[in-house]
Amino acid sequence: METDLRLESSLWIGNKRYRAVLTGWHLKWTEADKKNGDKKTVSVPVAEVVGVENGRVEILPQKSVEDTDKDFTVFYIKRSRSRSTYGLLWNLGRTQFSCPSRVLRDQWTNHLRTALKTHSPLRPHRLLVFINPFGGKKKGREIYHSLVAPLFELAGISSHVIVTERANQARDHLLKKDLTGFDGVVCVGGDGMFSEVLHGLIGRTQQEAGLCETDPAVTLQPCPLHIGIIPAGSTDCVCYATVGVIDPVSSALHIIIGDSQPLDVCSVHHASTLVRYSVSLVGYGFYGDVLAESEKHRWMGPLRYDYSGTVVYLSNRSYAGIVQYLPADPLLSSPKDKTRCLSGCNVCSRSTERLFPHTSDSGSLYSSHFSQYSNDSEGEWVSVEGRFRCVSITCMSSSCARSPLGLSPSAHLADGTGDLILVWDTHPLSFLKFLYRHTSTQDQFDLPFVEVHRVKAVRFSLPDGREEEVHEGIGELNRAIGGEEREYVDTVSRNGSQQQLAQSVVERETMNEHKTVAPILCGLCCKKTPAVSVWNCDGEILPFTEIFCRIHGQLVRLYARGIEDGAAMQNCSQESDKNKSRCITYK
Ligand SMILES: CCCCCCCCCCCCC/C=C/[C@@H](O)[C@H](CO)NC(=O)CCCCCCCCCCCCCCC
Ligand SMILES: Nc1ncnc2c1ncn2[C@@H]1O[C@H](COP(=O)(O)OP(=O)(O)OP(=O)(O)O)[C@@H](O)[C@H]1O
Ligand SMILES: [Ca+2]
Structure with a gap:
């Protein structure tokens, strides 16, 4: 040759x-x-x-x-x-x-x-492109047409472009429409838009494989279509953590040359339902409250998170909970080993062999041997109970512009594990120190009130077993407005027609039950601590408090190659x- x-x-x-x-x-x-x-x-x-x-x-x-x-x-x-x-x-x-x-x-x-x-x-010939015209600074269309389309044309890629008119349009399209002939799906937008594509593709793949997504014990089928992300959102965490920069041209070039980066995905379940999938953050306490607060200030654009972060920090909350987790094999890697998952990462390559042991070409997506992988249930569950400032689960580092090394700097993109970060209740200034360390190279885990564990699964429950009647309202609302027979539960939508209704439910919920988000300043004056927080799942509020999470190794592939070392x-x-x-x- x-x-x-x-x-x-x-x-x-x-x-x-x-x-x-x-x-x-x-x-x-x-x-x-x-x-x-x-x-x-x-x-x-x-x-x-x-x-x-x-x-x-x-x-x-x-x-x-x-x-x-x-x-x-x-x-x-x-x-x-x-x-x-x-x-x-x-x-x-x-x-x-x-x-x-x-x-x-x-x-x-x-x-x-x-x-x-x-x-x-692996170079794509034909791509399906979804543009969210309202993500981030609302520049999605401009970014695609001026910077990305000319490159695709040069590379001989034909693309079918859909500018979305409502939230969840991309997800629904991927679940229902004919995808024959497409090599990959590109989203132009932020983490929310990526999440739509993720849900659409995972759901479609399981439908076609006849697998039941709701059962956390089922080994899911990896998606055959690659996902490309052209960053045009507010946080763009998935792009940052998999490419290393937020730059539409860099991302377009990764897509063109058919780079391939597998990514772990966490499925979040409640009782016998699949609630959602996550790749970057399933967070309770601080990050849940910040998201809930920020939804009221969408008009501020990307700045809403800093504003809401400050408001929530000042409200000084902690929450009671029981966290159970299934540790990953400590001999393989550790969240405190100070390594970084970079392009060509050895830990991830070795994991491919472990996750898909019967595949001759270990990177192949088309093998029929995935069901062989399943030692996920092995090991002893560990249980801890107490009051937490926050409980976070992340499948990858979750680096972003606010935190260049991320929530868990040594996490791996494709090792089949997630990192569970437990921040116990502590003095407000100590918690500020923890938050501040995310912005530098100082180790945020080297604090006495912080624990980090590499895990395969996590369960969270409330100490007194109180079930969340507070969320029933949201469930009913979803059934009423969603009207779909999807098996996973739609979460509170951030945009579009559902936004007003959803917000009013969140506020009703928080006012009536948690007394949390809406009256933060009142909370400050009256020093009332709400009983429960909400879960932030990649930027969406979950309608349940008690959840079960399982990490699925390398469930999707992105047009990326991990962060290159300068x-x-x-x-x-x-x-x-x-x-x-x-x-x-x-x-
Ligand atoms: C003193 C400075 C502290 C800075 C602390 C920075 C920590 C940043 C950690 C970022 C982690 C991002 C994880 C990614 C989540 C995405 O799937 C999701 C969807 O886009 N984004 C968010 O939920 C959006 C979540 C955004 C969270 C932003 C939190 C900002 C906190 C600011 C606190 C200020 C305290 C000031 C006290 C005077
Ligand atoms: N045409 C549309 N109208 C309203 N909402 C939309 C539309 N298209 C997509 N959405 C929804 O908008 C939400 C936010 O979009 P996106 O993630 O692109 O930007 P962002 O929220 O600014 O960025 P990030 O998620 O990185 O913080 C997504 O959850 C998506 O479901
Ligand atoms: Ca991982």
Whole structure:
């Protein structure tokens, strides 16, 4: 294969002559008329070539083609460091080559296109794209059409675009409509939009496999379609934690080259119902209260979380609860081992073999051996009871701009476990110290009132066994307005037509039963502590307090590769004219 695809010749870039070589895996070019010591080689992995076009072509901000018959243009991924995050930004690199003849030009373009097909098999050809026009700063449409669509076109990807008109439209489409011919689904929006796609795809896959989602003991079938996220939301935690940067162009490029990152998913159950799936946060106490409070201030946009966080912090609450958990194998990894799950993570790769032991190609999504995986129920349950500031479960680090290392900095994206963080009731200033440590590299777990456990499942219940009649109202409301026969319970919707009704229920609930969220300031003055909080599940309020959570290893795959370590970049030089760092050679 390698020999078949090999092509070597002299090519010109501007007025400089280069020796260019294409092997199966790399396209390299080296200045020809320089002394050996001064020669620099640019090496682009074939897997990172975005497209090849005849002529002299430019793409962003607008496409322009100078149709010459001895030239061709190669587009590829170019990395630069991000000023604000640990990950690397991906930009579109472009080099225009000139050949001595048209025949040689055609040879180069044909060889490059064949190499792409052979060595980049997961590249999507057809994508289903959902744009939430109201997510984050309401720029979803603009971001897609100006930054993403031109790249998809360059890469020869055809996309069917749906601008959503209501909440849950994307989820319902994925559950019911014909998905034949699509390689992946892209959401343009925030974590809420991702969550819709997650629910739609997981639900559809289980329906087609004839599996019952409501039963926490069932081994779910991984989804065959990849998910791409173009960040255009308020927190964009899933994008940040899987790509390392919030940047639509970087995300579009990951999609184009067909990167594949498996992701653990937590299913949340109440009694015999599936309540929801989560990838980033199932949080009770502080994070639940912040979300409930923030729903009243949606008009503030992304700032609503900081405002609500401050209000809830000042209300100084803790909640009683019983937490039971099933620890993961401590020999495999630990949430306190100070490692980070980066691109190519060993812990996650080894987990693939453990999770899908009978698959010859351990990464294959199409194996029929998933049911073999199930040692989830092994081990001894541990039970703790007391008052907590917050109880959080996260399947991944949940890093985001507010917390660059995340809720659990050493959590893994695809190891089949989640991290349970227990913050016991403590002095308000100690709790502030815990929160503040999320914004720096200081260890938020190195505090006497904080525990973290790597787990496979968690159960939460209230000490006196009080069932939540408070939530019956929400259940009834869902049945009345949802009118669907879905087996999982719709949560309180954040947007669209359900929003007003849902909010009034949340407020009724909190006023009547918890005396929590609505009258926070009253709570402050009167020092009334509510009995129960609410669960925040990836930004949605759950209608139940007593829940059971199970982590499903690598249930979905994203067009991503995990966070790239900036230190792995080699020989980076400054391009002063463009005022950007540019990587000349990279691994
Ligand atoms: C003193 C500074 C403390 C800063 C503490 C920062 C901790 C940040 C931890 C972020 C964890 C994000 C987990 C991701 C959750 C997503 O699935 C979900 C959907 O997008 N987002 C939220 O629920 C949105 C949740 C947003 C939570 C924001 C909490 C902000 C707290 C601010 C507290 C200020 C206290 C000031 C006291 C004077
Ligand atoms: N057309 C629409 N009208 C109203 N709501 C919508 C529409 N399309 C999607 N939604 C809902 O909007 C909610 C929020 O959207 P999204 O996640 O994109 O942005 P965000 O809340 O600003 O960001 P984040 O979730 O990252 O905090 C989602 O839960 C989704 O269900
Ligand atoms: Ca995990």
